[in-house]
Amino acid sequence: MKKVKITILKTTLQEDLAREYGVDGLTTCPMMSEGEVYYADYAKPENFCDEAWKAIYQYVFxxxxxxxxxxxxxxxxxxxxxxxxxxxxxxRPVIMKLEKTDIESKIEDL
Structure with a gap:
């Protein structure tokens, strides 16, 4: 199994929808920032948003x-x-790039 590189490309805010449905003062995701990089294989990276992981884990896997x-x-x-x-x-969707790497997962990572 190899590691997958996860790069945060964009943090967005759908302003029209946020005005209609969001709480006052809603901004882009506070958990992730553009340019951040994570590495994963089967497990969610440390400090990675749980909900974002649920949305992308099948592609990472x-x-x-x-x-x-x-x-x-x-x-x-x-x-x-x-x-x-x-x-x-x-x-406020966060857009990510997932890339296959040649970095081997180590047994202690599993």
Whole structure:
């Protein structure tokens, strides 16, 4: 099993939806910042948002186990070993890049 690199690309705020449904003063996600990098295999990285992990773990697991094909029907991501995903927060989604690496998971990581 290999490590998967998770890079936080964007923290967003859907302002129209936040005005209608969010609490006053809602801002982008306070848990993640653009440019942060995490590494994962089967387990959620330390200090990584639980809800974001629930939304992306299946892609991380697939990449960690060697998926090389372009996702789905070649109509999503053009680069093998990469997925662009987001958390499931509809008001302030965080967009992440997942990349397959050659970094081996070590037994103490498991």
């Amino acid at each position: 697939a990449l960690a186990h060697g998926v090389n094909d372009i996702w789905y029907y070649n109509d999503w991501i053009k680069t093998p070993g990469v997925a662009i995903v987001s958390c499931n927060d509809g008001l």
